[in-house]
Every structure is written in structure tokens, then in C-alpha cells.
Amino acid sequence: MSDEQNPILCERHGAVGVLTINRPKTLNALNVPTLLALESALTALEKDASVRVIVITGAGDKAFVAGGDIADLNSRQGLQHYEEFAEVIHRVFRRFELCDKPTIGAINGWALGGGTELLLTLDLRLVAAEAKLGLPEINLGLFPGAGGTQRLIRQVPLCRAKELMFTGNQITAAEAVDLGLCNRSVAREMLMEESMKLAHQIAQKSPLTLKLLKRALRDGAEMPLGAALAHEQAIIGLVLDSQDAHEGCSAFLEKRAAQFTGK
Incomplete structure (x- = not known):
């Protein structure tokens, strides 16, 4: 073709x-x-x-x-x-x-x-x-x-x-x-x-965390610093509600590779 x-x-x-x-x-x-x-x-x-x-x-x-x-x-x-x-x-x-x-x-x-x-x-x-x-x-x-x-x-x-x-x-x-x-x-x-x-x-990283990280970076670039920091604070709170965040921390403590699912 x-x-x-x-x-x-x-x-x-x-x-x-x-x-x-x-x-x-x-x-x-x-x-x-x-x-x-x-x-x-x-x-x-x-x-x-x-x-x-x-x-x-x-x-x-x-x-x-x-x-x-x-x-x-x-x-x-x-x-x-x-x-x-x-x-x-x-x-x-x-x-x-x-x-x-x-x-x-x-x-x-x-x-x-x-x-x-x-x-x-x-x-x-x-x-x-x-x-x-x-x-x-x-x-x-x-x-x-x-x-x-x-x-x-x-x-x-x-x-x-x-x-x-x-x-x-x-x-x-x-x-x-x-x-x-x-x-x-x-x-x-x-x-x-x-x-x-x-x-x-x-x-290999968490797709959910990457998505939210990208949004924090993209949105924050258009905001004054104070608003961007507040936005970051809210976004990292969302990340800590995810299974991937706790899987990553548990894997670190257990000295094993993390298995991220995007949830």
C-alpha cells in the first residue's frame, strides 16, 4: 500500500x-x-x-x-x-x-x-x-x-x-x-x-500516576505559583488514593519490583 x-x-x-x-x-x-x-x-x-x-x-x-x-x-x-x-x-x-x-x-x-x-x-x-x-x-x-x-x-x-x-x-x-x-x-x-x-x-511506571503527573505539570505551567502548588497538593492526594501508590511503597519496603496496574 x-x-x-x-x-x-x-x-x-x-x-x-x-x-x-x-x-x-x-x-x-x-x-x-x-x-x-x-x-x-x-x-x-x-x-x-x-x-x-x-x-x-x-x-x-x-x-x-x-x-x-x-x-x-x-x-x-x-x-x-x-x-x-x-x-x-x-x-x-x-x-x-x-x-x-x-x-x-x-x-x-x-x-x-x-x-x-x-x-x-x-x-x-x-x-x-x-x-x-x-x-x-x-x-x-x-x-x-x-x-x-x-x-x-x-x-x-x-x-x-x-x-x-x-x-x-x-x-x-x-x-x-x-x-x-x-x-x-x-x-x-x-x-x-x-x-x-x-x-x-x-x-514500567504507574500509568495512573503518569497521567496525573502530566496533568499537574501541564496545568501548573499555566498557573501562578501559589495556585500551581495548591493544584499539586490536590493531585498528589488523588495519587495516594490509588492502589498503585501503595503497591509502589509496599514493593519498596518488601524489596521487590512493583507491579503497577493503573488502579
């Missing part, structure tokens, strides 16, 4: 779900059908209780996502773009950001434009040493419009975010790690192995 007929591959490896953007002929560029397929695949993994961590990567060895489909963008006017593309990409990217399961980006190549914007929605990011990141929209007379302007300024220093968006310059994997956009750089041939190793490590 061609990549256009099957733009998203969805696989399960034990407790880890893997989503692969499968349009290598277009360097995994994002268009509406691809975004809708990505949303559908994410929904399936979210509903699958056996999946505890989600990894997302790109097909081929050149690109994670090289951006949006420029010809498609050029064919639209403002209101049409807003209604037919912008609403879809914003909704899908927000779905990744709000996902209760930990997400890991295996950034296997170019992550440009929408690729960097997608990366910004993921919890953890491992990047191939040869990869390049950037927001080159300014070179097309545009600016990042899939959440990039707002997410980037919340994740890196404002002056660095402005430089990336004003110049459209690409940065290397090492620069992305130094800037705090990625967790670490990995040799390309080891990228999926390292990403899956990290995913399986996280999948």
Missing part, C-alpha cells in the same frame, strides 16, 4: 505504541488527510489500555516532518486556510499536548516548520545527530501558524525563539539539545532503539 493510501503507520510493541508518519516521498510533509489519519491513530492508542507510552517518528532516513505541504498552502486564501487546515492542525497538535500518556519524539531527520511545531507538543524528544530543526516560514512570507509562535516562547528563552523565527535559520541536533528543545542527540542508527528503551522504561 502506498504512503498516500496509508500516511500513518500504527504499531504496538508491548506497552509502547509507535506512530510513523509515512510520506517519505514528500519528506513526511503534513496535509489534511495525514493529520486526520494521525489523529485517528493517536485516538486508537489513547483508548488502548495496554499502551502506556507513545513514540512518534517519520518514515525514511531524511525527515521527521519537513513541514507543511507548501503547494497545498499556496492554493488557499485566509478564511479557507483557517477553516480547512489551521483548525485541523491546531486540534491535532493540541491532542498530542493534552495526551495523558507520555509521548516521545524520535526525530530521525529534518524537523522543519510543522515538524518543529509537532515536536514542541511532545513530552520527550530524542534527535538523530544528523537532524536539523527550524522554523523557516519567514522565508515564504509566513510565520509559524500551528502553535509554534506560542509554544516555542514558552520552552526556550524569548530572544532565541525570536531569532529562530525572524531568520528562519536551521539548527543542528546538538544546538537543539543545548537550547533545551530536545533531551539528547543519538546516532541515527541507534535512534529507535534508544527511543524504545526509554519508552519501555517509562511504561
Whole structure:
């Protein structure tokens, strides 16, 4: 089946779900059908209780996502773009950001434009040493419009975010790690192995506690400190009502491995 007929591959490896953007002929560029397929695949993994961590990567060895489909963008006017593309990409990217399961980006190549914007929605990011990141929209007379302007300024220093968006310059994997956009750089041939190793490590933790931890972090980032601390206090109280919390403490005291069930 061609990549256009099957733009998203969805696989399960034990407790880890893997989503692969499968349009290598277009360097995994994002268009509406691809975004809708990505949303559908994410929904399936979210509903699958056996999946505890989600990894997302790109097909081929050149690109994670090289951006949006420029010809498609050029064919639209403002209101049409807003209604037919912008609403879809914003909704899908927000779905990744709000996902209760930990997400890991295996950034296997170019992550440009929408690729960097997608990366910004993921919890953890491992990047191939040869990869390049950037927001080159300014070179097309545009600016990042899939959440990039707002997410980037919340994740890196404002002056660095402005430089990336004003110049459209690409940065290397090492620069992305130094800037705090990625967790670490990995040799390309080891990228999926390292990403899956990290995913399986996280999948051993309590899925309920991970969900509530993600919510505490995500919600708290939007609150003043006092409110965020009160929110944390309430959330950890919920955690202590779970079987997993007491299983973890009992396992520690009994010097055995904990068996978390998500209850």
C-alpha cells in the first residue's frame, strides 16, 4: 500500500505504541488527510489500555516532518486556510499536548516548520545527530501558524525563539539539545532503539500516576505559583488514593519490583 493510501503507520510493541508518519516521498510533509489519519491513530492508542507510552517518528532516513505541504498552502486564501487546515492542525497538535500518556519524539531527520511545531507538543524528544530543526516560514512570507509562535516562547528563552523565527535559520541536533528543545542527540542508527528503551522504561511506571503527573505539570505551567502548588497538593492526594501508590511503597519496603496496574 502506498504512503498516500496509508500516511500513518500504527504499531504496538508491548506497552509502547509507535506512530510513523509515512510520506517519505514528500519528506513526511503534513496535509489534511495525514493529520486526520494521525489523529485517528493517536485516538486508537489513547483508548488502548495496554499502551502506556507513545513514540512518534517519520518514515525514511531524511525527515521527521519537513513541514507543511507548501503547494497545498499556496492554493488557499485566509478564511479557507483557517477553516480547512489551521483548525485541523491546531486540534491535532493540541491532542498530542493534552495526551495523558507520555509521548516521545524520535526525530530521525529534518524537523522543519510543522515538524518543529509537532515536536514542541511532545513530552520527550530524542534527535538523530544528523537532524536539523527550524522554523523557516519567514522565508515564504509566513510565520509559524500551528502553535509554534506560542509554544516555542514558552520552552526556550524569548530572544532565541525570536531569532529562530525572524531568520528562519536551521539548527543542528546538538544546538537543539543545548537550547533545551530536545533531551539528547543519538546516532541515527541507534535512534529507535534508544527511543524504545526509554519508552519501555517509562511504561514500567504507574500509568495512573503518569497521567496525573502530566496533568499537574501541564496545568501548573499555566498557573501562578501559589495556585500551581495548591493544584499539586490536590493531585498528589488523588495519587495516594490509588492502589498503585501503595503497591509502589509496599514493593519498596518488601524489596521487590512493583507491579503497577493503573488502579
